[in-house]
Amino acid sequence: MPAVSKGDGMRGLAVFISDIRNCKSKEAEIKRINKELANIRSKFKGDKALDGYSKKKYVCKLLFIFLLGHDIDFGHMEAVNLLSSNKYTEKQIGYLFISVLVNSNSELIRLINNAIKNDLSSRNPTFMCLALHCIANVGSREMAEAFAGEIPRILVAGDTMDSVKQSAALCLLRLYKTSPDLVLMGEWTSRVVHLLNDQHMGVVTAAISLITCLSQKNPDEFKTCVSLAVSRLSRIVSSASTDLQDYTYYFVPAPWLSCKLLRLLQCYPPPEDGAVKGRLVECLETILNKAQEPPKSKKVQHSNAKNAILFEAISLIIHYDSEPNLLVRACNQLGQFLQHRETNLRYLALESMCTLASSEFSHEAVKTHIETVINALKTERDVSVRQRAADLLYAMCDRSNAKQIVAEMLSYLETADYSIREEMVLKVAILAEKYAVDYSWYVDTILNLIRIAGDYVSEEVWYRVIQIVINRDDVQGYAAKTVFEALQAPACHENMVKVGGYILGEFGNLIAGDPRSSPLVQFNLLHSKFHLCSVPTRALLLSAYIKFINLFPETKSTIQEVLRSDSQIRNSDVELQQRAVEYLKLSSIASTDVLATVLEEMPPFPERESSILAKLKKKKGPGAVSVNELEEGKREGGELNGGGERGGDSSAIASTPSPSADLLGLRTGPPVTAAAPSTGSLLVDVFSEAGVNDDGFLSTQVSKIYNTVLVVFGYFNKKILHIVPLNDLSERELVTINEQTPQGVFVMAPFLKMFRALTCTILLGLGMALLENVDPNPENFVCAGVIQTKAQQVGSLLRLEPNAQAQMYRLTVRSSKDTVSKRLCELLAEQF
């Protein structure tokens, strides 16, 4: 380094900094800085040129002020001037200022680039290094454009000093990371790869970082590096600890370089060349052997360095996944670490084992450590280690040990940290589903899960248990019984109430035979939880009640009483109120077979990937769930859900997490999908069928529901007969509107083509709304409305089908009362 001439420490700067440090308050500091800035401005403005020293000093002060958090908008020029100085310190400060303060400012960048270029072409290695560091620190696109071509030349040139080569390699790496498109290795590739053979270990270390990064992008070009890396590695591994002198760190030869080499090898598949492969396996074995040797030093640095290499080697072994022998050895080695004193080691061991568990060769070997891992889960003090232990348990789980692991995880859940509970819950749910041999066990597990960690059970989990119960006939009775028992606990979680409400609503009849769980007892049990629940749960419970009326006619009066009570029928929540009113009317008006149709048991759910698994994946990010497990999930999942032949009817349970996912699906929420009409949008069904039916009459089955629906509507419109202008709404929107703001619907139809406008007027004059694009035949008129009579409101639908050739029309009127239909028909016939 060139001798520092004047003022090694700049005194003015030191005084200034100590002044700032001594300031009593922020205000005093700002005052001092303002004063200094004014001083510097007057100095820079001053007529007489400043010498290098004072320039350096003032630039330093500016830098300090900037680092204190104040804006600096001058002094850049002076800093650039410093770059052309011949003194090391001045140049250094100049570069420092530029790398901290200069952003892509066009005019200055050119000057700076010129200065850098000069330094790069100079023969002075310190100047070259400074310039390279500056490029790497700024790393902007402009810099990359200017120097991306130059730096590789410096890197591979024969006469470049080693230290400059190191800087060049790292600088190139930085530029490659910021703008990979500008750094084209091309012709330099092979020469860069051959840097691995360099005499100087520092150069090799720097180069290998660059090569690793480059080979991740285009592995083929750098393929040759594998054999070089292997030979380099074997030379290091087999060297005696004293061979490498400067590069031996606490008796471990070149640990950083070894780690980097191993990491580079992880970018490539196992070498095909037998000799190379043999050599590599030999290296890995040596590393594993060395781990067994007694430590050469008690210092923590020694073991850290050794273990770093070991772990890198193990991840390489896992990456290759082709040497059963090595895998098992690695697994055993990790097993030793599982009980190590060092927390970090235990953590790393668990983490590596997680990946080992997914390899078919070592899965069994990993399983032998199950007791240790369970123990770690229970006794470990560090939460992150416990989390890893839980991950490992999850990874090592298979059919043989599922019950044990699930039980352990469940028991751990009670004391688990809040931060990992949700993930644990998901994992338990997945394992229970994946390895369920008998479904009663599955149901037990999930209910336990809800009981222990109800708050952390996401919707997906309880949706899933309901899906499975519904799709499996054999478990329904058991499920009903279990939830019934679970609900008897004095305090149970809301999720439990949800599951209970749903399952009893569907399958309560299966346990009704037992006097201890007679329909009334079931109902009372559910209703005892009602008041403690949130609105969505209450809505679900109301649906369960109406299902009870269908299942057990004897409970009808009790339930109607409940629905009729003010707290339901006048509930401030619109959703609950509407359900109560609708269900009450439905139960009192509709005949039993209508009820049975509307409240039919839910159809089985279609097969799909478990939503829980999807959630876990989302939570952990891609890659966390191993491929192996996914495959297994598919295999086992298919079996569990009893074949994919069922379905076709997509209900909203699992796919829409909205609280309105509903048993009945009669009302609520957005219509699910246009393609698959579901029970969730019953009305859509009605309309589409009505439209398709050419003879204008509805099939008996549909009409039944249809009637009910209209009845329900009729009763909700307290102040009707104002007609909604629905003309521009599509069919489905119409339905939605109907549901949200109960309005009357009335469909009406036909007439002569030429009198279309006239017809419209007549129909609208009736107080009905014309629905366009409802009927497949655009000539037809379809209307909907509510007729308000003194006694009640009657919803009516109307269709007018004109036939121009025949000069005839057909009028179809449908309403809930046949007298009304008839009268309407007569009325309209007169009009036309």
Add this chain to the structure above:
Amino acid sequence: MIGGLFIYNHKGEVLISRVYRDDIGRNAVDAFRVNVIHARQQVRSPVTNIARTSFFHVKRSNIWLAAVTKQNVNAAMVFEFLYKMCDVMTAYFGKISEENIKNNFVLIYELLDEILDFGYPQNSETGALKTFITQQGIKGQPQTKEEQSQITSQVTGQIGWRREGIKYRRNELFLDVLESVNLLMSPQGQVLSAHVSGRVMMKSYLSGMPECKFGMNDKIVIDKQGKGGTTDDPGKSGKQSIAIDDCTFHQCVRLSKFDSERSISFIPPDGEYELMRYRTTKDIILPFRVIPLVREVGRTKLEVKVVIKSNFKPSLLAQKIEVRIPTPLNTSGVQVICMKGKAKYKASENAIVWKIKRMAGMKESQISAEIELLPTNDKKKWARPPISMNFEVPFAPSGLKVRYLKVFESKLNYSDHDVIKWVRYIGRSGIYETRC
């Protein structure tokens, strides 16, 4: 309600920490230090919300007073309390400084116990407090049982701010009208916003339990009297009266009487207190007019000329006049010429400060400066902050006049005429700015 009260020094070290409610944890002290005192950006809001805890702070020189609460309190009440707390401390040991607080910490805790109870503010009248919280200690002034019971009955009684049996040889009354006038003016001389906030401070040394009545030229009162036809013609009284936008009173003023008759009557506390506070926005007498002229000569030079004109009776003298002319952030040199007073470029404040000791009414004076600039690569234009001004004038810029202050004491034998009364008007500048 206030959950706790902390006092910090400028470094953020806690000098006083008094927690009144359990919902304030120990970490609240640190939260304020980290997020406000040591904040990277200067915190300008006096209310800071950190983790659902509200911190209300005021700063006196280098001392931070912070009230903490978790509840949704009336912020105005909290600040009123903090100001009162400052007044009380000043009355007890003078200037609020780190040293004074450290020397008097026992006293401060005692005061805090007295004026805040479970976070609810209590009697914070200095006069009343001084009767039972003393700095001398009990030994110095032994209090008899009667005295103690007297204190109790007084403090808990109807007139908590005055004790009975006060006697003075000379009954004296000092009345100060202190106003601060705030202005924002456009470069063309248009008033953008102006208001006066004033205080009526009293110092009373009166015997017994006198009943006082204070009268001023409040427009509503004058108009009412004008209508009654008792006083002179309405045209004159209209000019003389002022419209008060809003006002607040000391607790001794009978609000019911003010509401019904708009008369301000009260039994005064002994010693110094603030009788009322008010604000006016109409017909403000602006004591000074600032006429700026800024010319940019190229990129590296700026010429500034500022004329100030005094706008009041020539017989009056304004004092402590200070004009602050901001300079651009890239100023590298300044030359100033002024006819009157002294002017200097203060780099640490980025401003030219021009000071004039005295100036009579209806005069004008000017300053001109040449500012040299350093070219920067910053494209932003200079924001041209307004020119601000400080002064003190011996009249009330709002036009407020004290019409009378009557004292009635029926039990003792002195009348209104025997009381010596002093009235003084002081108008100060608040934020008095002119854009340039």
